[in-house]
Amino acid sequence: MSEALQILQKYWKHDTFRSQQNEIIDSVLSGQDTFALMPTGGGKSICFQVPGMMKEGICLVISPLVALMKDQVQNLQKRDIKAIALTGGIKSDEVLELLDNCLFGNYKFLYLSPERLQSDLILDRIKGLPINLIAIDEAHCVSQWGHDFRPAYLKIADLKTHFPKIPFLALTASATKRVQEDVITQLGLEKTVVFQKSFARENMAYMVFEVEDKLFRIEQILKKNPQPSIIYVRNRKSCLDISSQLQSLGFKATYYHGGLSSKEKDKNMQLWMNEQVQVIVATNAFGMGIDKANVKTVIHIQLPENLENYYQEAGRAGRNGEKAFAVLLTSPSDIIQAEGQFIAVLPDKSFLTTMYVKLCNYFQIAYGEGIDEQFSFNLNHFCGHYHFPILKTFNAMQFLDRQGIITLSQEFSEKVTVQFIIESKEVIRYMSLNTKEEPIILAILRTYSGIYEVPANLNLPLIAKKSNTDENAVIQLLQKLKEKNIIDYQAKNNDATLIFNEVRQDERTINRVSKYLENQNNLKAAQLKSVLNYVNDQKVCKSQLILNYFGETTISNCGVCSYCIQQNKPEVNSISLAKNILALLKTEPLNSREIQFLTKNSTDDIIFALQQLLEHDMIIVKPNNQYTLKS
CATH class of the missing domain: 3.40.50.300 (P-loop containing nucleotide triphosphate hydrolases)
Structure with a gap:
C-alpha cells in the first residue's frame, strides 16, 4: 500500500x-x-x-x-x-x-x-x-x-x-x-x-422548462423526487417566501442566506443535512464546502449570472453517482430581470470615478492622503447621502476592493432587526387607534412580508423614504413599539469596516484600473449571453451546450436532458387528445392544470389542444379560468 x-x-x-x-x-x-x-x-x-x-x-x-x-x-x-x-x-x-x-x-x-x-x-x-x-x-x-x-x-x-x-x-x-x-x-x-477531468456528468439530467407557474412545477418535481433537494434563488426575500410556500403545500423546507446569524445558518443546514427537511431554499451563499452525496434535485428558479456558477451549483446534485436532476425554470420576463440584475448594475468608468471621489469626500480625505486610514462604513447611509443606487455602488466598491485600492469587510446586514410578536389583526387595530404612526408601520409591513414569522433586517433609509419621514422618527417608533410588546426590536452595531490602502489620487487611481473594469463588464455581458443561449437553444442537447462552453466536444447526445427527452418523445396525436379533453369536459368544467393531471400530457401539448378547441368554438373559458363545453 x-x-x-x-x-x-x-x-x-x-x-x-x-x-x-x-x-x-x-x-x-x-x-x-x-x-x-x-x-x-x-x-x-x-x-x-x-x-x-x-x-x-x-x-x-x-x-x-x-x-x-x-x-x-x-x-x-x-x-x-x-x-x-x-x-x-x-x-x-x-x-x-x-x-x-x-x-x-x-x-x-x-x-x-x-x-x-x-x-x-x-x-x-x-x-x-x-x-x-x-x-x-x-x-x-x-x-x-x-x-x-x-x-x-x-x-x-x-x-x-x-x-x-x-x-x-x-x-x-x-x-x-x-x-x-x-x-x-x-x-x-x-x-x-x-x-x-471531463465536465460531463453522465448521471445528471439537465432540464430547462419555460413555465408560467414556477411554484406549481416545483411542487410536481419535489413530489416525484422526494429525496434531498436544493432550490437556488437570487435574494433573501425569495428564500423565505419560497420556503414558506413549500411548507404550506406540505413539504418540509428550510432556508439559508448570508443575512442569517451563524447559529441560524448551522441550525438550518443541519436540518437539511440530517434529512429532517427535504428542501433547503438558498442563495448562492450556500454550497461551498457542502458535501452531501444523495442530493437528487437542484432547482434554479431565476437565471444564473454565468454558466460557471450554474455548473458548480447544479453539480451539488448526484455526487453518489445515481441519477440526479439540474432543473432551470424560466419565464419570458426572466431575461429582462437578469439584464437588470447583472448588467444594468455594473459601474462604468464615469460612475466609478464619481463614487470614489465622493467616498473620499465622505470621510474628509484630502488629495494625496488617506493611506491605511480605517473607518466604520454604512453602505445605505452613504448611498442615501449621495443618491447613489445601492447595487451599482456595492459593485463599484467590490471592484475597488478586488483591485486592492480599498479593503471592505463584507458586513452589509442592516443595523436593525424587527419582528412583530402580536397577531396581524392586533397590529391593524393599533394602527386604527394611532393613525400618525400608520405610514411607518405600513411601509415596514409592505416591504418585509415575512416579518410576523422571522426577524427582518430593516433598511432604515428605505423605510423612512417610503413613509415620507426621517430615520430618527422610524427609530423612535420602533422603540415605542418594543416597549408596548408589539415588536421584538434589536439594534446591532455591525457597520462594515473600510480601509483605504492607497493615497487619494482621484482620476489617476481610476485610470490605472479602468482597463480591468472594461474587461470585467464585457466578460459579464458575454457570460450572461452564454446563459441565454443555454436556455433558448432548442436544437442542441443541454449537456452538449455545457460541455461546449468549457471547451469539450462530443458528438453524442446525453439522452436524458430536456432536449433529448423531447426529441425521443412519441408524437402526440392532437385529434385524439382533443377528443379526450372534450370527453372530460362533458362531466365537469376543468382548468388546464386539472386537464393535464387527468390526461398525463405535457403542458405544451395541452395548451395546443385547448387552443385548437377554442378556435373551432367547441369550448369556452369561464371567468375562473375553467374550460367548459360550448352550449
Whole structure:
C-alpha cells in the first residue's frame, strides 16, 4: 500500500482515491508544477492535503473564500491535523505572532487570502517558513478572463522567486481553455502537468422548462423526487417566501442566506443535512464546502449570472453517482430581470470615478492622503447621502476592493432587526387607534412580508423614504413599539469596516484600473449571453451546450436532458387528445392544470389542444379560468 493511500485511510477514512486524485498527488510529490481542473465534488482539497501531510514542512494554501478556509481548517483540526487560517479582521501584530506559531508549532497547513501577500511584512515571514507545497485554490481568479478575477492573485507569481524548487498546484472547478492557459502564464508555472477531468456528468439530467407557474412545477418535481433537494434563488426575500410556500403545500423546507446569524445558518443546514427537511431554499451563499452525496434535485428558479456558477451549483446534485436532476425554470420576463440584475448594475468608468471621489469626500480625505486610514462604513447611509443606487455602488466598491485600492469587510446586514410578536389583526387595530404612526408601520409591513414569522433586517433609509419621514422618527417608533410588546426590536452595531490602502489620487487611481473594469463588464455581458443561449437553444442537447462552453466536444447526445427527452418523445396525436379533453369536459368544467393531471400530457401539448378547441368554438373559458363545453 502506498504512503499516500495510508494517509488517506488514516486521516480521511476513505478506502481509495477518486479519479485523478492519486495522479495529481504523484505529480506534486515529484516536484512538478501542476494544474488541476476538477469539477465540483471532485475532491480538490485532498490533492494538496495528502501530499502536504507526506512532506516535511508546511503546505501554503491561497484561497479567496474565507468561509471555505475556515471550513477546511476546522475539518483538518477535527482530524488532529494542525492548520491555521489568516483571515480578515486579524491585526498585523497577531498575524505575525500566528506566523511565528507556524514556524515553531509544527503546523502542517497555512491558509491565507491572496491580499495577505501584498504585505511585505507578512511576505518576509512566509519566506522564512519551511514551505513544502503552494496550493492555489479557485485558481480561475488569477485570470482576468475568469468569472471572479482578483488582481491580488497576480502577486502569487512572486512566490516563485522565493521558492523556486517548491511545486505549485493550481486548482479550479470551472475554467474555459482561455482561462486555463492564462492561469498557467500568470502564475509562472513551468513544465506544467495538466489534469482535466471531463465536465460531463453522465448521471445528471439537465432540464430547462419555460413555465408560467414556477411554484406549481416545483411542487410536481419535489413530489416525484422526494429525496434531498436544493432550490437556488437570487435574494433573501425569495428564500423565505419560497420556503414558506413549500411548507404550506406540505413539504418540509428550510432556508439559508448570508443575512442569517451563524447559529441560524448551522441550525438550518443541519436540518437539511440530517434529512429532517427535504428542501433547503438558498442563495448562492450556500454550497461551498457542502458535501452531501444523495442530493437528487437542484432547482434554479431565476437565471444564473454565468454558466460557471450554474455548473458548480447544479453539480451539488448526484455526487453518489445515481441519477440526479439540474432543473432551470424560466419565464419570458426572466431575461429582462437578469439584464437588470447583472448588467444594468455594473459601474462604468464615469460612475466609478464619481463614487470614489465622493467616498473620499465622505470621510474628509484630502488629495494625496488617506493611506491605511480605517473607518466604520454604512453602505445605505452613504448611498442615501449621495443618491447613489445601492447595487451599482456595492459593485463599484467590490471592484475597488478586488483591485486592492480599498479593503471592505463584507458586513452589509442592516443595523436593525424587527419582528412583530402580536397577531396581524392586533397590529391593524393599533394602527386604527394611532393613525400618525400608520405610514411607518405600513411601509415596514409592505416591504418585509415575512416579518410576523422571522426577524427582518430593516433598511432604515428605505423605510423612512417610503413613509415620507426621517430615520430618527422610524427609530423612535420602533422603540415605542418594543416597549408596548408589539415588536421584538434589536439594534446591532455591525457597520462594515473600510480601509483605504492607497493615497487619494482621484482620476489617476481610476485610470490605472479602468482597463480591468472594461474587461470585467464585457466578460459579464458575454457570460450572461452564454446563459441565454443555454436556455433558448432548442436544437442542441443541454449537456452538449455545457460541455461546449468549457471547451469539450462530443458528438453524442446525453439522452436524458430536456432536449433529448423531447426529441425521443412519441408524437402526440392532437385529434385524439382533443377528443379526450372534450370527453372530460362533458362531466365537469376543468382548468388546464386539472386537464393535464387527468390526461398525463405535457403542458405544451395541452395548451395546443385547448387552443385548437377554442378556435373551432367547441369550448369556452369561464371567468375562473375553467374550460367548459360550448352550449
